Amino acid sequence: MDPISSIPTVTQREQWTVEEMVSEIYQLFSSVPHHAQTIMLELRRDQHIEFLTRGLRQLGPSFRVLDANRPWLCYWILHSIALLGESIFSDLENNSIDFLNRCQDPDGGYGGGPGQLPHLATTYAAVNALMTLGGQKALSSINRDKMRTFLLRMKDPSGGFRMHDGGEMDVRACYTAISVASVLNILDPELVENVGNYILSCQTYEGGIAGEPGSEAHGGYTFCGLATMILINESQRLDLRSLIDWVAFRQGVECGFQGRANKLVDGCYSFWQGAVFALIQRLNSIIVEQLRALDVGGSLSWRSICTGAASNLSEGECGSDVKSYQTDERFHAKQKEFSDIGLNFIKIPAELGPLFHSVALQQYILLCSQVQDGGFRDKPGKHRDYYHTCYCLSGLAVCQYSWCKDADSPPLPKAVLGPHSNLLEPIHPLFNVVLHRYYEAHNFFMGS
Numbered sequence: 001m002d003p004i005s006s007i008p009t010v011t012q013r014e015q016w017t018v019e020e021m022v023s024e025i026y027q028l029f030s031s032v033p034h035h036a037q038t039i040m041l042e043l044r045r046d047q048h049i050e051f052l053t054r055g056l057r058q059l060g061p062s063f064r065v066l067d068a069n070r071p072w073l074c075y076w077i078l079h080s081i082a083l084l085g086e087s088i089f090s091d092l093e094n095n096s097i098d099f100l101n102r103c104q105d106p107d108g109g110y111g112g113g114p115g116q117l118p119h120l121a122t123t124y125a126a127v128n129a130l131m132t133l134g135g136q137k138a139l140s141s142i143n144r145d146k147m148r149t150f151l152l153r154m155k156d157p158s159g160g161f162r163m164h165d166g167g168e169m170d171v172r173a174c175y176t177a178i179s180v181a182s183v184l185n186i187l188d189p190e191l192v193e194n195v196g197n198y199i200l201s202c203q204t205y206e207g208g209i210a211g212e213p214g215s216e217a218h219g220g221y222t223f224c225g226l227a228t229m230i231l232i233n234e235s236q237r238l239d240l241r242s243l244i245d246w247v248a249f250r251q252g253v254e255c256g257f258q259g260r261a262n263k264l265v266d267g268c269y270s271f272w273q274g275a276v277f278a279l280i281q282r283l284n285s286i287i288v289e290q291l292r293a294l295d296v297g298g299s300l301s302w303r304s305i306c307t308g309a310a311s312n313l314s315e316g317e318c319g320s321d322v323k324s325y326q327t328d329e330r331f332h333a334k335q336k337e338f339s340d341i342g343l344n345f346i347k348i349p350a351e352l353g354p355l356f357h358s359v360a361l362q363q364y365i366l367l368c369s370q371v372q373d374g375g376f377r378d379k380p381g382k383h384r385d386y387y388h389t390c391y392c393l394s395g396l397a398v399c400q401y402s403w404c405k406d407a408d409s410p411p412l413p414k415a416v417l418g419p420h421s422n423l424l425e426p427i428h429p430l431f432n433v434v435l436h437r438y439y440e441a442h443n444f445f446m447g448s
């Protein structure tokens with residue numbers, strides 16, 4: 001008999017608030033004996049794999065649901081399987097590579113399906129999916145020269161990127177473009193020009209980062225903005241103190257994260273907000289420097305320090321005069337520096353512990369977001385889907401490794417909630433791919 005069926009389930013009611021649902025789940029949890037608690041906290045590996053594999057098989061030619069999102073579905077499913085430490089059958093692997101290749105535009109980038117216009121979001125998803133598959137066939141299928149042309153075409157003179165030809169410009173577009181360029185080793189000063197200025201203009205008075213200037217700070221964009229700034233070596237230009245303040249207050253009494261102030265918690269923010277902490281943990285030296293500058297500045301705000309005495313922080317360093325020095329040694333030196341940022345970043349020891357309650361977040365993911373039949377959801381009462389499965393598992397991995405100083409070392413048992421079999425593969429928090437596949441892609445593209 002499946003042991004989970006011996007656990008009492010939460011009674012269904014007509015009108016539930018999230019707080020009521022979650023508090024009922026926690027009450028139920030605390031009222032059962034220890035062995036039953038362990039069962040409730042177990043990661044339902046077999047059920048997740050079954051749900052994920054079924055989804056991958058359905059992505060065949062007859063699949064029409066979310067037709068403009070198929071590279072995303074590939075990435076969400078393949079990354080979830082990789083996080084669980086499983087591999088897929090070679091027919092599914094070959095089909096996925098062939099399918100993604102058919103989404104590749106002859107002029108660079110990937111569309112939402114074969115023959116569709118290339119889009120930065122599906123380009124990021126396709127590249128991450130191929131990185132997650134790994135191996136010569138998957139990695140060499142990406143046309144890097146054409147990709148660079150596509151990324152430059154999406155670039156706006158203001159520094160931002162557009163999601164597609166004539167499309168919207170936002171922080172997501174900057175992140176997807178810069179992330180792809182970084183892993184493919186095609187990031188250069190021309191792509192980076194003014195990106196930092198654009199992201200900086202999206203950091204709000206609250207401390208988090210908005211999708212575009214003047215909008216509200218949000219976890220999804222805060223992750224994208226911070227990761228972009230790190231990848232272009234300009235994270236020191238953000239006000240990290242207020243960013244940390246903002247993100248630290250996003251963990252709710254339900255133990256999960258909300259995406260923005262006064263909104264409900266949602267399992268997917270376990271990654272978008274959780275990974276912001278994973279990035280911050282490796283920015284210790286910059287944070288210390290910023291705090292010292294604030295201390296010296298007395299009542300001065302970070303922005304006034306940034307635009308005044310501390311303006312030697314790399315503002316405009318790679319911004320101005322890019323074209324005139326493209327043939328110059330400095331251009332190539334900068335290009336070389338960009339290619340190492342992702343790798344160097346993950347090698348920095350995490351001097352800071354996690355600045356959120358990592359065990360409480362695991363509790364929310366396992367008890368409230370996990371669906372017993374496989375897959376994860378936003379919150380109790382919602383349906384499971386592949387997006388939430390990917391980002392709940394990614395957030396769970398962030399939590400489990402959040403006390404590891406060294407990204408490659410296994411976590412202490414007390415950092416992993418539930419049985420130790422819950423342990424997932426570690427990820428690279430700048431790209432959200434499993435770490436060993438990132439290393440493989442980095443080596444592959446360094447040599448090309």
Ligand SMILES: CC(C)=CCC/C(C)=C/CC/C(C)=C/COP(=O)(O)OP(=O)(O)O
Pocket residue numbers: 121124172175176211218219220221224258259260263264266272
């Ligand atoms: C790489 C990539 C494509 C990143 C995307 C990042 C991301 C998740 C952005 C969030 C977008 C957004 C404003 C959602 C709000 O939705 P809502 O109002 O339904 O949700 P809320 O109530 O939780 O804010």
Ligand SMILES: [Zn+2]
Pocket residue numbers: 266267268269378388
């Ligand atoms: Zn969500």
